[in-house]
Amino acid sequence: MKFKKKFLLLPIALMSLSSCSLLQGFEDEVNVVFEYNNEIIYSDYTTQFRNVLMPTLSEEQIPVDHEFFGWTWKDPDTLSIKDDEEGFYASFFEKEGVIHYADVADKAFNSTVTLYPVFALEADIPVEYHYLAVGWYQKTGTSGLNQERVDAWTNDLMAFLKTQGATDEDLSTVLVKGYDGNVATAGSLITKDKYVDVLIGFGKNMTDKDGGGLTYALDAKGDIPMGGKSRYVHLLSDKPIARAVFDWVANDPAGSASLA
Amino acid sequence: MRTRKNLIKASTVIGYVIAFLYLVLTACLFSVGNLWYWLTLILGGISLYNSLYSGVIRGKLDEEPLEGKLKIKFLINTIVSLVSLPSFVLNIIAYFYTKEDKYVLVDNEEYKEVKKEKVPVKWYRKSNFILSCIGLGAIIIGSFVAQIGETSGYSVSVRDFTLTKEMTETYNSGEENALNGKNYVISDPVLSYTFTEYRPNTASSENPLPVVIVMPGFTRTKATMSQYAIELSKRNAIVYTLDPGCQGGTTYAGYETAEDGSQEMISATTNANGLNYLVQYLYNNTEEFNYIDRNNIGAVGHSAGGGNVAQLAQNFAGNSFEESIIKAVYISGYIKESAANRFDDLRCNAAMSYAYYDEGAFRYQGSTSAFEVIARRFINEVNGQDLNHDKCIIDYEYGSMEDGTYRVVHQEKINHCFEMYDPLSISNTINFFRRTLNLDTNLADSSQSWFVKEGFNGVALCGSFIFIFALMAFLVDILPFFKRFRENAKKAKDYEDSIKVKYGTVSVAVLENRAENGVVKVEKKHYLDKVTFWTVLVLTAIIACLDYIPLARVSMDWFPDAASNTYTFYFPARMMNAVMLWALINGTIGIVLIFAIKLCENLYFKLTKQNERINWYRFKGMMINWKDLLISIGFALFLFLLFYALVELMSLIFHQDFRFMLISAAPLEPRYIVTWLIYLVPFFIFYISNSIRVNLSMANEGWSEWKVMLLSGIGNSIGLVGILVVNYVVYFLTGTVYYGFYSPTDSSEMRLYVNMVFGLIPMMFILPILNRFCFKKTGNVYFGAILTCMIFIMMSLSASVSYIPM
Structure with a gap:
């Protein structure tokens, strides 16, 4: 039979289809090793299609008075939050979640990357800057506050801050953050954040000695109507603007009108 | 001379292959955002046009030796073929080849082919009838075996x-x-x-x-x-x-x-x-x-x-x-x-x-x-x-x-x-x-054993297409009602044959109305013809590849109800809306290009006083009288209903439809019939564009029939293949598909639209082949487009979601 070019079609088609499997050759693997105290506590591999779960450290593994931030590919002894905050925060993966291939592909040596835990002394951890930070009790059933009320109050707050001389840049750093849970939980979170200046919506027990919440407050005032309930405002920091806001909420009806 | 010509031919073919590989590489580089894709696109273009010109030079060697100006042109062509190294090597060998061949081919003016007399064949022995019986047999056997598979x-x-x-x-x-x-x-x-x-x-x-x-x-x-x-x-x-x-x-x-x-x-x-x-x-x-x-x-x-x-x-x-x-x-x-x-x-x-x-x-x-x-x-x-x-x-x-x-x-x-x-x-x-x-x-x-049902459903699906189209051909062949279709088909065939003879694809003996002395001067295709054709083919493929996802995104805005799963009569098939826009835009581009190029070509011939080359066939080929158009619509509708009658029958008898993996022909539901009516007209523009392209353009390039069908099938589907290439090359390199979210600032998900491409590609490949087959039987570009539009749109809809409130 005379050879015709069209007889080449089928083998060419089959070769083209089977060449699709070559794409699998692009898959690359990086071994991720988690080391703690010179000991490998966990390892797994990641590819473009597979992530590595981060191991959790127990309370005993975290040094006292230190906070655990995550895992770094650098020598942890070279990282200092006190000396180089920006470099510090840019040098680790968060402590929860997964590590992706793209995170470690350029950091691997011989297809392996070793990660070390990153700790920082709690006292060295800089306080996040806010012109003003207000914490509100997000447990609506207790505080009477919900997001809608707080949003409306926040608008009033911004207007008040402007009358106190706040610039646009100052206003951009103002934080109004909700804290949920019971008094102990909320108190623990507020203490950890360190930057909260004023609290609204909590009760007297927040700073009671036996209340289980905060152990400090510079001032407090109750009987302020919030969401149909009678709640407190607490002053936590000695910043002048914090004092001004505390007085505004505590003594000026306009300061709590939107919260009522 | 023959060996030199063969070397050039080999170099040409390799050049085409390497041009194709350059285009694939372009798609890969484009997908990973590497700007080198411009270079590979240019190199692919150079390889393609260089190979085209090699073919032209090879053709000229029939009439003149490789000397003088032709030799210089070949030398330049060889140097340019460096972009395709194997072609370059072959061209170099051909350039320096000096050995004389033993035999030289000459035109044999006295050659007369003995033409066989056509003997009338009984209707039951006609090939189309036999083929339709085979198709019907495949449907029944396929459905029967699929039933055995389904019921274990x-x-x-x-x-x-x-x-x-x-x-x-x-x-x-x-x-x-x-x-x-x-x-x-x-x-x-x-x-x-x-x-x-x-x-x-x-x-x-x-x-x-x-x-x-x-x-x-x-x-x-x-x-x-x-x-x-x-x-x-x-x-x-x-x-x-x-x-x-x-x-x-x-x-x-x-x-x-x-x-x-x-x-x-x-x-x-x-x-x-x-x-x-x-x-x-x-x-x-x-x-x-x-x-x-x-x-x-x-x-x-x-x-x-x-x-x-x-x-x-x-x-x-x-x-x-x-x-x-x-x-x-x-x-x-x-x-x-x-x-x-x-x-x-x-x-x-x-x-x-x-x-x-x-x-x-x-x-x-x-x-x-x-x-x-x-x-x-x-x-x-x-x-x-x-x-x-x-x-x-x-x-x-x-x-x-x-x-x-x-x-x-x-x-x-x-x-x-x-x-x-x-x-x-x-x-x-x-x-x-x-x-x-x-x-x-x-x-x-x-x-x-599930693949038994799957496979034999596929057999039934293929059988259904064979049956419908073979039956169509048979009825057109034998029924007096379709006499005008036959006449139009013959006129179209004669015209196509004359072009094939002109370019030397077939012997002059195929022409029934050849000149007395039986000699027809064989022409070589002009280089610009080839450049125009291939440029348009590549360009339309690239456009089809690049505009699918943006049009899918547009469909979310233009058809918000369907996009948000809200019941509506206004284009309710959410996923099909993307395909519809793509079909509409690319079909329109195709029609505009086909006619614009021919207009420009004729204008050029007029201005250069080459009036004998002016050709209006492409425009005339679209003309049809109302009676033929109505017959086309009616006949297409009849065949469409027959197709789905078979689906219903197989469903009743064997509980089978014609579904193979992602390609489906399921029994009709009222909600899908109404949805189908909504989508027919917009989609038809694409189908008629395809029919014109393959029958009034590609078929007049002087190629053999299998080349026309293959190239038209590839041309119609390569753009969609490009989408998959881009998507999956990026996927396997990075773990994230290229078409995931629409853009960094637009989190609309596009991957489901890429999923649809898998089912579309085989349909787009076979579409021009079916259009071609219908045109060869009826001589008009409309019938095939109407029939394939009806069947393919219903198949696509029945495999998709429709939020029509029915």
Whole structure:
């Protein structure tokens, strides 16, 4: 039979289809090793299609008075939050979640990357800057506050801050953050954040000695109507603007009108 | 001379191949955002046009030796062919080749071919009639064997039924019918679900068998999950598959009256996409379904169906494994946090699988959404407890089946839409239900036969096309009614043959009206003709590749109701809207280009006083009188109805449709007929554009017929192939598909539109071939376009979702 070019079609088609499997050759693997105290506590591999779960450290593994931030590919002894905050925060993966291939592909040596835990002394951890930070009790059933009320109050707050001389840049750093849970939980979170200046919506027990919440407050005032309930405002920091806001909420009806 | 010409020919062919490879490389580089793709595109173009010119030079060697100006041109051509190194080597050899051949070909002016007289053939011996019989035979045999496959050699009875509001009112309402305190009753009478039951013959009231509910995903019908039904039913499980809301035979969910008196739309996926209604109905209808083991009900779902079965298991969980109505649930291809939040409420054995190459994984890479995190939750959050496993080991079995705490996670090396057809994935599903529901079987999990039905449905599908088109050809050949079609076809053929003779593709003997001395001067195609043709082909392919996803995005804005799953008569087929826009734009571009180029060409000839070369055939070829047009429409409609009559007949006799994997021809439903009418006209522009392109342009290049068909098929589908190349090269390099979110600032998901391309490519490849076949029989470009438009659009719609309120 005379050879015709069209007889080449089928083998060419089959070769083209089977060449699709070559794409699998692009898959690359990086071994991720988690080391703690010179000991490998966990390892797994990641590819473009597979992530590595981060191991959790127990309370005993975290040094006292230190906070655990995550895992770094650098020598942890070279990282200092006190000396180089920006470099510090840019040098680790968060402590929860997964590590992706793209995170470690350029950091691997011989297809392996070793990660070390990153700790920082709690006292060295800089306080996040806010012109003003207000914490509100997000447990609506207790505080009477919900997001809608707080949003409306926040608008009033911004207007008040402007009358106190706040610039646009100052206003951009103002934080109004909700804290949920019971008094102990909320108190623990507020203490950890360190930057909260004023609290609204909590009760007297927040700073009671036996209340289980905060152990400090510079001032407090109750009987302020919030969401149909009678709640407190607490002053936590000695910043002048914090004092001004505390007085505004505590003594000026306009300061709590939107919260009522 | 012959050896030199052969060397140049080899170099030309290799140059074409390398040009193609450059284009593939361009697509790859484009997909990863590497700007070198411009270079490879240019190199590919140079290789292509260089090869075209080599062909021109090779043609000239018939008339003159390689000397003087021709030699200089060849030298320049050889140097340029450096972009394609093998071609360069061959060209160099050809350039320096000096050995004289033993024989030299000359035109034989006195050659006269003896023409065979055509003997009239009886109608039953005509090739088209025989072919249509073969097609019909393939349909019947294919459907019959598929039925054997579906029923596992008739050991399983398969039947369809519909679940209506009335049925759920009887068996699902009232306290006495509550399951774990819940009642699920269809509220709007317009809503009805279509189910298929696979009942092993061994099932009876004395021998009730376990039940498995099988749920397909978004845009899929129950037929696409038949492989699970076949494998589980032949292992003595009763299987129920259903069509999700607004898909297949299931209607829309209707409306309910809100508190303020307004009519609110009931979501198409209400109540776990109908699973709640079905399970409660089956459970309580003890008279009719006295053969099901109510203590052994399981469910498996893929993709969105996986979410539905998780919801089902949660809805009927009760407070313990003993109370749970669903004893085993298999969640495939679905790892959204919303489903993960149900894990804690499950009171049954559970398995999860997520394809290793699932294209949708890019959405789940966060610290709470990644597969590894969800898998860990899956094995830990069991019966309201947290078991504290550090990580999930794939394929490892956790817990115990006896107390409903069994958990296992699989991750087969396949992608999302083909996971349902992966033997390992199916084997894992079988294994799970076999053990958790105690199926009475000795069959190995890997011993599968579902592909028999799949394969023979494919045979029936091919047979249906062969039958319809062969029958068309036969009827046109023999019926006096189609006399004008035959005359037009002959005129078209004579014209095409004259071009083939002009370019030397065929002997002058094929022309019936040749000159007395039988000599016709053979011409060589002008280089500019070739450049124009190939440039247009490549350009339209690139446009078709690049504009599909942007047009899919536009379709979300132009058809917001369908895009947001809201019932509407205004282009209600959400996924088809993207294809429609693509077809409309590219079809229009094709028509404009075809005629604009010819106009410019004729204008050039007029200005250069080459009036003998002016050709208006392309424009005349589109002309048709009203009678022929009406006959074309009527005949196409007849064949379309005949096609679907066959589908209905096979469905009635053998319970089979013509569906092969993602390409479907299912029995007609009223809602799809109305949807089809909405989409016909916009799509037709693409189909007529394709018919013009292949019949009035490509067919007049002087090529042999198989080349015309092959090139037109490739030309029509290569753009879509390019989309897959771009998408999957990036995917395998980075783990994220190229067409994931639309852009960094637009999180609209585009991957489902890429999924559709898999089913579109074979249809786009075969479309011009069918158009060509129809044109050769009827001599008009409209008939084939109308017929293929009707059939292909209905096929596409029946395999998709439509939010038409019917």
